[in-house]
Amino acid sequence: MGRLEKLAGWFILLEGWRRLWAAFALGLISALALAPVDLVPVMFVTLPGLVFILDGVYGDARRSFFRTLLAAFAPGWWFGFGYLLGGLWWIGNALLVEAELFAWALPLAILVLPAGLALFFGLATVIARMLWSEGWGRVMALAFALGATEFLRGTVLTGFPWNTLGYTAMPAALLMQSASVVGVYGMTVLAVPIFALPLVTLAGPGRGRALKRPPLLLALLLLAAHTGFGAWRLATNPEDNDGTIRIRLMQPDIDQREKLTPGNEALVLATYLDVSRQAPAATGGEASGLNDIDYLIWPESAFPFLLTEEPQALAAIAELLPAGTRLITGALRAEPGAAGNPRGKVYNSVFVISDAGEIEEASDKTHLVPFGEYLPFQDLLEAIGLEQLTRVQGGFEPGSQRRVLQAASSRPFLPLICYEVVFSGAIRDNPTAQSAASWIVNLTNDAWFGHTPGPYQHLRQTRVRAVEEGLPIVRAANTGISAIIDPMGRLVAKLPVGMRGTADGRLPAAISTTFFIRFGTWIFATLLAISLAGSLLFRGRRSN
The missing domain is CATH 3.60.110.10 (Carbon-nitrogen hydrolase)
Structure with missing residues (x-):
């Protein structure tokens, strides 16, 4: 057994709190891929690690249906909590501007907000678990689930799309150009196979190179298209410093x-x-x-x-x-x-x-900032002493x-x-x-x-x-x-x-109207459909 197989096996065999702490650590490390650190290579380890943890959930058939869903939800929530805590802890700084008024709410900003938003990651791993298999299609299941739930995170109620997972694949202008076609939510769908397929495939037991070629080739093609399209687009649209305004x-x-x-x-x-x-x-x-x-x-x-x-x-x-x-x-x-x-x-x-x-x-x-520019459930929250940071009486009104x-x-x-x-x-x-x-x-x-x-x-x-x-x-x-x-x-x-x-x-x-402007909704829906189809089509094609 090679080192990569041992690594995968270690994650798969984790149980109880060890599994959840590992998921939290993977999410926390994933936040290093965000600005300003931009340590994107960590994603080639953290997303496969989440896949291996879900393999462990999938491999335990002793649970009832409800316990199975709960077991799938928990590592997703902990991964999301780690990712969002690592990416959003700085929000607490806003409460220290007038610490005498708002410092008491620091735990709410630092812990409760990421905890609430992490529910979408828990939902993602539940959806992925329902589509899970032993083949590399399980990575496509995770791509479908994370793409759909990150869209929901940015939409439900007022939405909070800060640090959508797709940004981890766009640290520089070269790697941002795919957004002109697929948008950040489409990039989330594509980022999962780019980051997860290489290690998930290579960590599988050696059952023939032919079985490992398709997922590795897919990851390589997606990465090459992502970078190649960016290079082509930048080269054909040089910097314009001759504007009249x-x-x-x-x-x-x-x-x-x-x-x-x-x-x-x-x-x-x-x-x-x-x-x-x-x-x-x-x-x-x-x-x-x-x-x-x-x-x-x-x-x-x-x-x-x-x-x-x-x-x-x-x-x-x-x-x-x-x-x-x-x-x-x-x-x-x-x-x-x-x-x-x-x-x-x-x-x-x-x-x-x-x-x-x-x-x-x-x-x-x-689009006002909740708790910053207006209070949801204002009468109730003001009764317990909470007020929005702006301290405008009654909060701001949204424009029509x-x-x-x-x-x-x-x-x-x-x-x-x-x-x-x-x-x-x-x-x-x-x-x-x-x-x-x-x-x-x-x-x-x-x-x-x-x-x-x-x-x-x-x-x-x-x-x-x-x-x-x-x-x-x-x-x-x-x-x-x-x-x-x-x-x-x-x-x-x-x-x-x-x-x-x-x-x-x-x-x-x-520049001319982008594909995202013209067809963005349809492109995102198509990517979701393709990833869902891939999760079903490659259920039995085991490469690990």
Whole structure:
């Protein structure tokens, strides 16, 4: 028996808590494949390890049907809990911004959120167990199950698709291009055989090379197609630095606690104005004005006040902007309410402000962050002392629809605020945006998460959105990472985490409509159907 067979046998023979702790460890290690570590090779071990653990569940026929399903659910849940804990622990940092108010909820953020989301991984291994066999089709069963349940994780209730498993196969622009065809959920389906088939096949007992060739060849072909398509697409779409629209990103790098401190409103605005005048650090960083800039971009919720109630702030912006330059900024927007509630509804919005200091257009955030921007079951949770992090009385209201903003340009844009950009299909699922938008503006405030993996993961997912949609994305973040991203997911300009300053660049051109935009839903459904068929077709073709 070879070393790989012994490794597989060790996982298969695990029982009880040893099996569950092993599944948890495999999931935790899998999180190393995410940004910013990007240790993707671990996936070639961790996913096969999960397959071997499920082999052990499959091999134990002594249980009742219910106990069999529970035995299949448990390792999937523990794997998912490890993966999500390792990938999302940094969310707890948001509760430390005002620790005196929210530190008590730290265990809820760090443990309860991953535990709840891990239910989808448990469901995946239950589905896979129902399709399990001794052949290499069991890997296809896992691909089908994880693809379907990761889609559900990003959709059910409000959805939370952060760190969808497919991102582990897309650490660089070269490996992001497949998303232009299959999207991140389709990439999840394809990633499972790419990562799992080699070790699962090679760790099988030697029953003839002929039986091992098909799964190894499939994994090799999928990997070659994934990388080859990326290389071809990048080569045939060189970087476009000749755009006519000139962009300046302004990254103020203001600590979130400082921004929230009452009395700092004037200081925050002054910082924005001063930094906006600076030339990029690459050209010396000296004050240079904005005469050559078409759009100045500020981050999400830029102002710790209602801009419409502060005419002197709008006047200062008008003084900053030269003729023809417009400001695209995040801001709070309020609608008048009934008597006794003069502000009424409050929205997290994007404003387009002219050089005269006039708000020309606005669009409201439609997909709010649970517990951050609104409280599910608000009356119940407020009764026990829980409030949303933003501390806007009553929480934010969701916008009725995403609006494409013209911004006095021949290239209208679709605004996506904060984590709206992590939801796949923002353009595909919006007919107006699909026909009108030629770029995306993503405004965010990742200061909540400090110097953790959060901002890096957010940028990674934003880059994949650009590839899926075939549109450039201009991203402004309070503390980083701000960037101009071309439709290939390449970084045209960038401001790293923790840097105060500006970055200038030209808006890259959009490319022709991607296959994902036109056929993404059908392609994903087809991949699920193929993986399901593969799980049934190769049930008895044993290669291990």
